[in-house]
Amino acid sequence: MGSRFIKIAGVYFFLAVILGLVMGIIQNFAFTSVHAHLNLLGWVSMALFGLIYSVYKKAGETSLAKAHFWLHNIGLPIMQGTLFLELLTGNTSLTIGIIIGSLIVILGVILFVLNLFLNLREA
Numbered sequence: 543m544g545s546r547f548i549k550i551a552g553v554y555f556f557l558a559v560i561l562g563l564v565m566g567i568i569q570n571f572a573f574t575s576v577h578a579h580l581n582l583l584g585w586v587s588m589a590l591f592g593l594i595y596s597v598y599k600k601a602g603e604t605s606l607a608k609a610h611f612w613l614h615n616i617g618l619p620i621m622q623g624t625l626f627l628e629l630l631t632g633n634t635s636l637t638i639g640i641i642i643g644s645l646i647v648i649l650g651v652i653l654f655v656l657n658l659f660l661n662l663r664e665a
Contacts, residue, residue, distance in 0.1 A: 543602040543611060547592030550615060554584025576626045583618055583647065591654060601661035610653040617646025 558580035565571050591610070595602030621643025628636040 543607040544592045544594075544596030544599075546611060547588050547595060549592075550611075551585050551588035551592060554580050554588060554618075558585060572629050573626060576622050576629070579618075579622055579625075583614075584622075588614065594658075598658075598662055601657050604657055604661060606653050606657035606660070610650045610657065613646050613650030613653065617643045617648075617650060619643070621647060 558577055561573060561577045561580065565573055565577065591614075595607055601607060621640050624636045624639030624643060628634065628640065
C-alpha cells in the first residue's frame with residue numbers, strides 16, 4: 543500500500559501546484575483553501591501515509607490500510623471539489639458535500655490511527 547499512497551500523493555501535488563500557478567497567473571486567490579488542503583491532505587499526508595506503510599509493511603498490508611486508502615481518496619476529492627464549486631458559484635447549499643467529504647476523510651484517518659495501534663509493536 544505504501545507505493546500506492548506515494549503515487550497518488552504525487553497526483554495531488556501536481557493538482558495543487560497547477561491550481562497555485564493558475565491562481566498566481568490570474569491574480570485571483572479565492573481558491574487558496576482548496577490549494578492548501580490539496581497540498582496538506584493530498585500531497586503531504588498521503589506521502590507520509592505511504593512512507594509509514596512502506597516502513598511498517600505489516601500495517602500496510604491490512605484491510606484497514608486498504609479501507610484507509612479508499613476513504614481518503616473518495617473523501618478528499620468530494621470535499622475539495624465541492625469547496626471549489628461553492629467558492630466558484632457562491633452556492634452555499636454545496637456545503638453538505640464539503641461536510642460529507644470531510645467526514646469520509648476523518649473516518650479514513652481514524653482507520654489509519656487504529657491500524658498503527660494494532661500493527662506497530664516496539665522491538
